[in-house]
Amino acid sequence: MNFISRDTDYAIRALVYMAKMAKKKKDIFTVDEIVKEERLPERFLRRILQKLAKKGVLRSYKGKEGGFSLINSPKKITLTDIIKVFQGEVDLTNCFLKGKICPNIRTCALRKKLKGIGRGLDRELRSITIASLL
Amino acid sequence: MNFISRDTDYAIRALVYMAKMAKKKKDIFTVDEIVKEERLPERFLRRILQKLAKKGVLRSYKGKEGGFSLINSPKKITLTDIIKVFQGEVDLTNCFLKGKICPNIRTCALRKKLKGIGRGLDRELRSITIASLL
DNA sequence: ATTAATAATACTATATTGGTATCATTAATA
DNA sequence: TATTAATGATACCAATATAGTATTATTAAT
Ligand code: FES
Ligand code: FES
Numbered sequence: 001m002n003f004i005s006r007d008t009d010y011a012i013r014a015l016v017y018m019a020k021m022a023k024k025k026k027d028i029f030t031v032d033e034i035v036k037e038e039r040l041p042e043r044f045l046r047r048i049l050q051k052l053a054k055k056g057v058l059r060s061y062k063g064k065e066g067g068f069s070l071i072n073s074p075k076k077i078t079l080t081d082i083i084k085v086f087q088g089e090v091d092l093t094n095c096f097l098k099g100k101i102c103p104n105i106r107t108c109a110l111r112k113k114l115k116g117i118g119r120g121l122d123r124e125l126r127s128i129t130i131a132s133l134l
Numbered sequence: 135m136n137f138i139s140r141d142t143d144y145a146i147r148a149l150v151y152m153a154k155m156a157k158k159k160k161d162i163f164t165v166d167e168i169v170k171e172e173r174l175p176e177r178f179l180r181r182i183l184q185k186l187a188k189k190g191v192l193r194s195y196k197g198k199e200g201g202f203s204l205i206n207s208p209k210k211i212t213l214t215d216i217i218k219v220f221q222g223e224v225d226l227t228n229c230f231l232k233g234k235i236c237p238n239i240r241t242c243a244l245r246k247k248l249k250g251i252g253r254g255l256d257r258e259l260r261s262i263t264i265a266s267l268l
Numbered sequence: 269a270t271t272a273a274t275a276a277t278a279c280t281a282t283a284t285t286g287g288t289a290t291c292a293t294t295a296a297t298a
Numbered sequence: 299t300a301t302t303a304a305t306g307a308t309a310c311c312a313a314t315a316t317a318g319t320a321t322t323a324t325t326a327a328t
Contacts, residue, residue: 030303030304030305031304031305032304046305046306049305050305050306050307053305053306054306060304060305060306061304061305062304062305062306063302063303063304063305064301064302064303064304065303065304066303066304066305067304067305068305
């Protein structure tokens with residue numbers, strides 16, 4: 001099934017780490033520090049954090065003494081947010097049929113049902129915040 | 135996000151077709167007939183139906199006048215059943231961390247939450263039957 | 269024996285995922 | 299202002315998964 005991809009997973013780990021440490025010490029973290037603590041692949045995580053920065057989850061500081069910091073409170077960062085960054089919208093309704101736009105899209109019974117379920121799922125994922133994972 | 139893979143999707147189409155037609159005519163269908171009606175790739179669908187047969191969703195009849203038929207009532211065939219055949223268990227909790235078995239697996243907060251959500255999702259998918267898509 | 273169906277399995281092409289490497293840019297500070 | 303230590307942007311690469319095809323064997327009706 002593989003619902004959560006590796007970059008989402010690593011992002012969560014990094015964010016949880018930052019949230020945990022931000023309480024007791026300064027709030028700017030270098031990739032190296034996180035990599036060392038969480039034992040993640042360095043270059044890969046770097047790209048992940050860059051993406052989070054571009055999407056407004058992290059703020060980045062270039063140059064010496066730079067790094068990444070959380071922009072919002074861990075209470076405000078939800079799983080949906082993170083998943084959206086790396087895996088796109090939480091939306092279960094993608095119709096195939098030879099790669100073309102589906103003609104049934106307005107009437108399709110399956111689509112209708114999946115849409116509802118997808119919305120529910122999204123709501124639940126929104127209820128999981130980084131803060132709730134500390 | 136891509137929740138439903140193409141083989142699951144094609145399987146659903148084929149099963150819905152069979153359920154729909156089984157009402158008015160004989161209940162054995164050849165791959166060729168389904169392919170023609172639903173415009174799916176022949177060899178690919180053949181493999182899909184074979185898999186459904188092996189997993190006990192369809193019965194297959196070899197030889198002339200053979201084909202596939204539904205084993206159970208369309209009311210008994212759920213989305214979860216079909217997804218399981220092609221995409222494995224509906225289970226959102228797969229932990230990475232360098233491909234190894236995760237040591238935190240018993241304590242991990244994320245895992246716990248995803249497990250609950252996965253169960254809910256599974257329940258909802260179980261409520262969607264082939265019959266409900268007619 | 270012929271014919272029309274599925275079974276099994278191997279193969280191929282493309283896309284996605286997971287990860288690495290390189291070079292540019294920025295900012296602190298000695 | 300040169301050095302250094304950080305991120306930014308991008309291109310690249312390898313492994314895996316997805317989507318689909320081809321081939322040959324088996325089966326059963328006629
Ligand atoms: S068949 Fe296209 S949306 Fe369902
Ligand atoms: S960190 Fe391994 S199960 Fe969550």
